[in-house]
Amino acid sequence: MSRSSVPRVRTRSAVLASAAVAFTLALTGCSSSDTGSVSADGKITLTVGTFGTFGYKEAGLYDAYMKQHPGITIKENPTTVEGNYWTALQTRLSGGGLDDVQALEVGRISLATSEDLAGAFADLSDAPGVDKKDYLPWKWDQATTADGKTIGLGTDVGPMAICYRQDLFKAAGLPSDPAAVGKLWAGDWAKFVEAGKRYQAKAPQGTYFMDSAGGLFNAVVSSSPVQYYKDGKLAYKDSASVKTAWDLAVKAVQGKTSQGLKMFDTPWQTAFSKSSFATTVCPSWQQANIQQFSGPANKGKWNIAQPPAAGNWGGSFLAVPASGKHVDEAKKLVAWLTAPEQQAKVFQKVGNIPANQAAYDLPGVVDYKNAYIGPDAATGRIFSTAAQAIKPAETGPRAGDLTGAFGTGVLLMEQNGKNPEEAWNATVRQIDSTIQ
Amino acid sequence: MASTTAPSRNGPAGRQDTQPPPARPAGPVAWRSRLHRWDTKGTPYALVAPFFLVFAAFGLFPLLYTGWLSFHRVSLYNVDRAEWVGLRNYTDLFTGQVSHYFWNALLNTFTLGVLSTVPQLLMALGLAHLLNYRLRARGFLRTALLAPYATSVAAATLVFALIFSPEGGMANWLLGLFGAGPVHWEAGRWSSQFAISVIVTWRWTGYNALIYLAAMQAVPRELYEAAALDGASRWQQFLHVTIPALRPTILFTVIVSTIGATQLFGEPYLFGGQSGHQGGTDHQYETLGILMYDQGFHSSMLGRASAVAWIMFGLLLLIGLVNALITRRLRGSQ
Numbered sequence: 207m208s209r210s211s212v213p214r215v216r217t218r219s220a221v222l223a224s225a226a227v228a229f230t231l232a233l234t235g236c237s238s239s240d241t242g243s244v245s246a247d248g249k250i251t252l253t254v255g256t257f258g259t260f261g262y263k264e265a266g267l268y269d270a271y272m273k274q275h276p277g278i279t280i281k282e283n284p285t286t287v288e289g290n291y292w293t294a295l296q297t298r299l300s301g302g303g304l305d306d307v308q309a310l311e312v313g314r315i316s317l318a319t320s321e322d323l324a325g326a327f328a329d330l331s332d333a334p335g336v337d338k339k340d341y342l343p344w345k346w347d348q349a350t351t352a353d354g355k356t357i358g359l360g361t362d363v364g365p366m367a368i369c370y371r372q373d374l375f376k377a378a379g380l381p382s383d384p385a386a387v388g389k390l391w392a393g394d395w396a397k398f399v400e401a402g403k404r405y406q407a408k409a410p411q412g413t414y415f416m417d418s419a420g421g422l423f424n425a426v427v428s429s430s431p432v433q434y435y436k437d438g439k440l441a442y443k444d445s446a447s448v449k450t451a452w453d454l455a456v457k458a459v460q461g462k463t464s465q466g467l468k469m470f471d472t473p474w475q476t477a478f479s480k481s482s483f484a485t486t487v488c489p490s491w492q493q494a495n496i497q498q499f500s501g502p503a504n505k506g507k508w509n510i511a512q513p514p515a516a517g518n519w520g521g522s523f524l525a526v527p528a529s530g531k532h533v534d535e536a537k538k539l540v541a542w543l544t545a546p547e548q549q550a551k552v553f554q555k556v557g558n559i560p561a562n563q564a565a566y567d568l569p570g571v572v573d574y575k576n577a578y579i580g581p582d583a584a585t586g587r588i589f590s591t592a593a594q595a596i597k598p599a600e601t602g603p604r605a606g607d608l609t610g611a612f613g614t615g616v617l618l619m620e621q622n623g624k625n626p627e628e629a630w631n632a633t634v635r636q637i638d639s640t641i642q
Numbered sequence: 643m644a645s646t647t648a649p650s651r652n653g654p655a656g657r658q659d660t661q662p663p664p665a666r667p668a669g670p671v672a673w674r675s676r677l678h679r680w681d682t683k684g685t686p687y688a689l690v691a692p693f694f695l696v697f698a699a700f701g702l703f704p705l706l707y708t709g710w711l712s713f714h715r716v717s718l719y720n721v722d723r724a725e726w727v728g729l730r731n732y733t734d735l736f737t738g739q740v741s742h743y744f745w746n747a748l749l750n751t752f753t754l755g756v757l758s759t760v761p762q763l764l765m766a767l768g769l770a771h772l773l774n775y776r777l778r779a780r781g782f783l784r785t786a787l788l789a790p791y792a793t794s795v796a797a798a799t800l801v802f803a804l805i806f807s808p809e810g811g812m813a814n815w816l817l818g819l820f821g822a823g824p825v826h827w828e829a830g831r832w833s834s835q836f837a838i839s840v841i842v843t844w845r846w847t848g849y850n851a852l853i854y855l856a857a858m859q860a861v862p863r864e865l866y867e868a869a870a871l872d873g874a875s876r877w878q879q880f881l882h883v884t885i886p887a888l889r890p891t892i893l894f895t896v897i898v899s900t901i902g903a904t905q906l907f908g909e910p911y912l913f914g915g916q917s918g919h920q921g922g923t924d925h926q927y928e929t930l931g932i933l934m935y936d937q938g939f940h941s942s943m944l945g946r947a948s949a950v951a952w953i954m955f956g957l958l959l960l961i962g963l964v965n966a967l968i969t970r971r972l973r974g975s976q
Contacts, residue, residue, distance in 0.1 A: 622830075
């Protein structure tokens, strides 16, 4: 008994010791294997975090850059929905794990340039090859902090047009030529809602004039000089544009001219292929969605017209987190990606209108025509004219959240059967509870 | 086991101890027996240590840290800058700005819990009872029970979201066969909660059925034979033999399911698509878990989210307490 107990003690303590070693290794494993993003042959890997469609891969820009810079490999980490992307980005800002380049949506830029967050990003105004004059001035200013640090370079802006289904307009007895369609509602969003009533009176069975009254709401607010903020303060309750937009959305809902879809959600995507609505507000980036979701079967049925008022919906920036391992290389990459030539290529590939106004003069931009949406329409001219006509509105740290809250507020009427007053109160309550 | 007073086999030839204590034999034997004593006393602790170390690092510390955060105003992107606000986060939830959503979420957690737990356990009992008989392909059927449980929440929820889709979903098509109008499942309070509880029920029924089945196998066959001789039908056998024998198991599954229901998050979150983070446009199926996520990661108010986390923790402790009381009562009555 005692003889056998000696080796047992040994084996057991050996097992224990090795378990302890394994355990410690497991705990420290993650840090010891971390050799940075420089591989053995001295190559640097730059990661780019994006959402939606930035079009760099589609336009072959990463490949072109890697060819020019043999020491650099670029990896994109794309997310589909911006809300999810932003949530993850916020977590990583405090916890680590940021990409070398991070895209920022315009609704977040004010928060990103605030005192709280600006320190997390590198200054891009001195990046090689960056010329402030190239960028739309208001776009440049949006990403610049109070003390003059530019934390993001504009990738694209969201000048709005209206995309519409030519065949459905014809069937409902409305004009279908882009110029005539634009005249239907020129100068006033209220006329757009009126056109909806005319459409609905003779609409082909099961179709609606617009996809979502929330889209209309956002379009009206987006084309107003005063939106949710005034003099640095949240002022949505007294904002004339918010009231006008809300009333028009109510009209659209009550006139049943909207299909009541939640934008970007799956049913919204499938409705494109089912041809169940005739118009959608069409910021330049929307072209990619229309083409993708409507599918080849609907090619040639969409067309594009001037909006009731010029406005900007969306558009993004590229920023470089200051904590990155390769800040200088990342800054170079961002400067190159947002340079006029590259922005023009992205525009031609996926339709994102350049934030770099020098790109407008390049061939293939102003004279651009979209083969899928109204091949005869002067798409490039419509968008670049609208982009230059945009009057920048004051934005604020929680602009992105407000857009979301009002989109939901309109849905409360469209999907949950609330009356306008209930829906408004619920929206206000939502905003009050989210913004401290 | 050798005792500590075992006589020395090596004799006095060992090391010369200046003052050999009488109770402790000298030499390697003493060393060995001391080792042995440590072994018997220490080894169990050493073996369980990894669990408790990991628990302390990933369970206890986050719990305490969350508790500390819940007394602060702190934003997700600036965790280092926390401002002490005392009980403010809790009062916000109970009576303040967010109270509307908090009580709504608490109620939803309860209704969703009942809607999914009750049918789930009843169906599991029935299924287990059927599978306890001699059936052809019994082994296959028993394995098949676990298939839904093995499916990921995301995959299951996406499929069910399609089934309950307002446009062209299978649920509305079925209703149409009976002449009932299409339902906008996601928009209504009860319809959406029903749809979500169908997902939960689908995923967990088989899992619970297997637990019941295991417990049923332990019920002596003679009891059934005796009952059958007395003329009891299968239903009566189920009621009067199976159920009483399964009582502790049923209690266990009720507790586990209740805990699961309190933490319900994935199904409603994914079911809601774009508005999943707030449990539907009208918060119609927002659970406590979703409220915590929405406050913390969507509105980036980490302090308030931590307060929700602690309230959920308190609720679970309460459930555990009730469980302990009922178990004691049950044991007492036996």
